[in-house]
Amino acid sequence: MAGRAAAKVPIARVGQALSRVGTPALVLDLDAFDQNARSLVHQMQVFEKRGPNGKTVALRPHAKAHKCSALALRQMDLLGSAAVGLGCQTLAEAEILASAGLKDLTITNEVVPIDKVQRLAKLAKTEGLALGVCVDSAVNVRQISKELQAVGATIKVLVECNVGQNRCGVETAEEAVELAKVVKAFDGVLDFDGYQAYHGAIQHVRGEAERSAECRKVAEKVVAINAAFDTAGIKCNTVTGGGTGTFLFDAGSGLYTEVQPGSYFFGDVDYGKNDWGRSKGWTQSLLVAATVISRNPSRRTVVVDAGLKAVDLGSGPPLVLGEEQWSFANGGDEHGVVTVPEGDLPEVGERMYLIPSHVDPTFNMHRQLVCVRGEVVEDVLEIDASGPGF
Template identity: 35%
Template sequence: MTEFYWFGVRNRKQSLGGPRAHLGAAGDSRMYHTDNYKNNITGRSILDILTPDLVVMEEAFNKNMAHFRSIVSNRISHRPHCKMHKSSIIAQKQLKEGNSKGVCCQTLSEAEVLSENGIKDIFITNQIVNKNKINILSELNKYSYIKICVDNANNIKDINEISKNKGIRIDLMIEINCGGGRCGVNSYDEFHGQYKLIEEMEHVNFKGVQAYNGSSQHVYEREERHRESERTYSMIREYLRCLDKENHEDIEISGGGTGTLEFDIESGLFTETQAGSYLFMDMDYARVAGDSEKGVGGFDNSLFVITSVISKPSPEIAVCDAGLKSHSVDSGYPLVHGDTGLTVIGVSDNHCVVKDESNSLNINDRILLIPGHCDPTCNLYDRYLIINNDAVSDIWDIDARGRNI
């Protein structure tokens, strides 16, 4: 596929084309002109996309999946985290083409979408403490195998009681706080006490340990990231010594991620890795690798926000139409794809200000932005436009978008 930095569309007639959308009376199902255009974009040039929009370069996407599969091989099981892409289509691809054993997600409603779309092995890497949610979880377990995290004795009792009423048994993973400072038990006594409590109950089952240290994934310097990972592994091993078992072969130890993948595999500790961002990558993972265009582990950027220049207030400044409503900046401003000499210097609700020192951009030119953080950026869109040979070849729904319950 052609390597591009931005797309020039100067002197090119733009036409909506196709039949006009019918706008029905109030209360009728409506199809707006922009929706009609977007629904008929497949097969058209990338230049025809109404910006801003979210695009996936399928060649890089497939390359990342194959590269990950070669790294993992038979050395560790893979349970990719779907909170990154929030798409059951991509989850199915990870299971079928990526040889993954199951998937992770972060919320109950994400699990519902995945289950409805044929994903039968799901780990919710979060605590489900509300009793109404536990009831829903119990119902969901009739259709897919769902396990969850716990870090509180009263929550364990509630899950056991509701599971008893439903006539089922739910697998639990005790989460340990191994550096992220969020959820998880904070002492060996707490861990052992919850383990014994689960073992004594009839409608919950101790399945293993959730040990994800998110803070170590984005430590930019490799040796420091390695030291932080080793500290996490030592902590996990100490917790495992609290168990009344001579060996831990039947216990799942789940965690790790894209940033620490090489160390997680070498440790021999985890039974599965939850790495997910390897598929898309983003600007912050590029910082981890110290390479703006290739992320940690040698994965390529495959996810971009495509945006158009809508104003040139001065020769050295271009304003594009992708602002805070189009990409997340919690990990920093997006990066302009390619060796362009273009730099994002400001972002507001609907505008992105680009420093254009060589005055290379003109009105209606397109540029590709590498999001600072892929997860919340994907949650802003309803679908991915899949790009092959500079044309839209497919559309993948982001069907778990906004499923935050």
């Protein structure tokens, strides 16, 4: 198919100047990315032997943020023993990361329906792969057990608990225990591992004190869940949660065995608006390169070639790197309209770099990631799990 070949034209060449890369392009500043990884390891050192039973709280960076197996490998390499593995949100992400050689993956979501459960069973057979999955219904547990048994594989199972997000998860500590018992009834096929207590919606509570308070409410629920498991005599190896906005509080609670920051490695406008107190460890590493294709001096606007198909606008407009007074307005699918209140209006052909407002859906729209060191392209990575997954 001829079109297929054209679609796979590399967006950039290794050694090329960033200023010559085709736009719109998703750009990763490797120095900043590497620094974020080091900073994360440093921040987690505080939680050495501070988890449940005196264990060290581990990192499980969430790959849903970038959907790129090459970046996942790079993350594991940079984090070393501080990370136990990666989180995935879709089965397709897990399949792609496993085939790229990642060895410890937890699908932090329910895998439904039966056709997917069959694929999950096949994935669980992968040699050397430690695979986990979340459940919140007995019907799903039975399906997973049946399909795993059919292929002769085992899988780690975590009960997902609703700790405030009101999305997936069982509602009460009692239900969590009941579901764990269903899982444990299939011992030898299903390896009951613990539970997920993740509240994504509070990660953008702006004030540090307010965000901490929201995390304490979650922690109270975790304490109650632990008590119910203790009463039932069921041991939880893993309590997982904590995204970029909350992982320091969750890790500090002493209740979590692992946390799942994802955006931390990249940064975005939305997380930039949080008050981090003294705890902001990340710097902006992810940018969208855009080119001025039209200018209008009377309106003091320029039009760039990055619209809502290149930079997600669901969490507000992007910012323009280094130009605090400039503002980006939605110009449709392929256009952004940037107002430049004073000074020289950029010329047609000039570049600017946008700070995305939301990491995850921006990665999801792109196919290639241009990794730069300074002003030079060091690598071009395929965002091989980008797209909705299925």
